[in-house]
Amino acid sequence: MQDFAEAFRLAFGLVAAMDANLVEIIGLSLRVSLTAVLVAAVLGMPLGALLATVRFPGRRAVVIVVNALMGLPPVVVGLLVYMALSNAGPLGFLQFLYTPAAMIIAQSILITPIVAALTRQIIEEMNFEYAEQFASLSVPWHTRIIALISDARYALLTVLLAGFGRAIAEVGAVIIVGGNIAHLTRVMTTAIALETSKGDLALALALGIVLLVIALLVNAAVMSLRAGAERRAHA
Amino acid sequence: MLDQPVARSATQLPLAVAGLCFRAGGSTLINELDLILTDHGITVVMGPNGAGKSLLVRLLHGLIEPQSGSIDWNGKGCGQHTRLRQAMVFQKPVLLRRSVAANVDFVLRLKGIADRERLEQLLAQANLLAKADQPARALSGGEQQRLALARALASDPDVLFLDEPTASLDPSSTQTIETAIAEASGRGVKIVLVTHDAGQARRLANDVVFIHRGAVIEHAGADGFFKQPASMAARDYLAGKLVI
Numbered sequence: 001m002q003d004f005a006e007a008f009r010l011a012f013g014l015v016a017a018m019d020a021n022l023v024e025i026i027g028l029s030l031r032v033s034l035t036a037v038l039v040a041a042v043l044g045m046p047l048g049a050l051l052a053t054v055r056f057p058g059r060r061a062v063v064i065v066v067n068a069l070m071g072l073p074p075v076v077v078g079l080l081v082y083m084a085l086s087n088a089g090p091l092g093f094l095q096f097l098y099t100p101a102a103m104i105i106a107q108s109i110l111i112t113p114i115v116a117a118l119t120r121q122i123i124e125e126m127n128f129e130y131a132e133q134f135a136s137l138s139v140p141w142h143t144r145i146i147a148l149i150s151d152a153r154y155a156l157l158t159v160l161l162a163g164f165g166r167a168i169a170e171v172g173a174v175i176i177v178g179g180n181i182a183h184l185t186r187v188m189t190t191a192i193a194l195e196t197s198k199g200d201l202a203l204a205l206a207l208g209i210v211l212l213v214i215a216l217l218v219n220a221a222v223m224s225l226r227a228g229a230e231r232r233a234h235a
Numbered sequence: 236m237l238d239q240p241v242a243r244s245a246t247q248l249p250l251a252v253a254g255l256c257f258r259a260g261g262s263t264l265i266n267e268l269d270l271i272l273t274d275h276g277i278t279v280v281m282g283p284n285g286a287g288k289s290l291l292v293r294l295l296h297g298l299i300e301p302q303s304g305s306i307d308w309n310g311k312g313c314g315q316h317t318r319l320r321q322a323m324v325f326q327k328p329v330l331l332r333r334s335v336a337a338n339v340d341f342v343l344r345l346k347g348i349a350d351r352e353r354l355e356q357l358l359a360q361a362n363l364l365a366k367a368d369q370p371a372r373a374l375s376g377g378e379q380q381r382l383a384l385a386r387a388l389a390s391d392p393d394v395l396f397l398d399e400p401t402a403s404l405d406p407s408s409t410q411t412i413e414t415a416i417a418e419a420s421g422r423g424v425k426i427v428l429v430t431h432d433a434g435q436a437r438r439l440a441n442d443v444v445f446i447h448r449g450a451v452i453e454h455a456g457a458d459g460f461f462k463q464p465a466s467m468a469a470r471d472y473l474a475g476k477l478v479i
Binding site for chain 2: 129130132133135136137138139143147151152
């Protein structure tokens, strides 16, 4: 119990002192996860909107696959990305293995299906509501998709939040493709795993506290933004 | 009743509908319907609940496909190409999750017009200029319907369909909408108005199409229809009796 309290005391000390090592790890974690969210948004949102608005043969099968991919096991993604980026793999020439780029790729693969599937659900409901009006106005399909994404923007923020939550808390894939190399690919989750195994509970706990605070802050920011929009009847 | 307007909608009329059938769920909702509209002005579509009025305007606007029969707008058939010069106001307006001005601006931009003056003119006509920056969905029911009409008129249509646009609205909003309809008709826009409100039909109609059980029972000039309806169903309907 005393060790536990001591670990907490040391952890708050590290956070309060803005320990350089801690700041570096937090910075890299945010950079990797936010970039992955950006990639997932660019790929997943248009894909979800397309699936919601365009009818084509096999669409139902694609929807099922995208939904199923939401539950991709991170270690499997890590392994596949590792194989693709290793020297013997098809993308080995990129020399991305054990770099933040590899971690971004792995996290993007993990969260793009989440963004696509949730976007499809939101846009499909809105498209159902708008469909007759858009048909009456003869709105072209690309304008329709842009309008739907624009009008669903506050609901889609929650989708990005879900993606960010998955990315920032993910450990299995990034440890395989990043290697948890100090000052290069060490992020909060991999550092927590490492420091815990070394018995340095203070640093692990400090990182855990920061991870929780980031999750809380991002959630609070998105929720307040959405609540504000709903009050203004935009959502 | 209004004077016959300038023939702006000449490119769309005449409308010839022949043998139109629409079935759903094992029921025939539109049954061998024939209709010819040659005159400009305001055509009011009346009939008891479930007669097929709303379905008919959706078919004429090309929003749904009939199982058989033909709809022909001045030799051009019916589809997206004819819909481009038409607009529709639905009974329950579907407003975009944007501001009042942005809803109208969406249609103006769609038609390749980015004209602030035109936008303000349309909002002023709908008595909504003061609420231009407010969220459209925060408006009252009457204001929402006025906005839906302003948005429909923003597309500068030759034909405007209105599906019970004033149902459940307060008299003031009803008057604003009726004035806008009359003004649009005065500019030569062909109006096809579905209404249950016999008073509204008397105020606005040039001609009346009376529908019962998915077929046109009577199509006559408004004066003749209201003074001496030819069919028993129309007489009963205007007398306030249940028409089954």
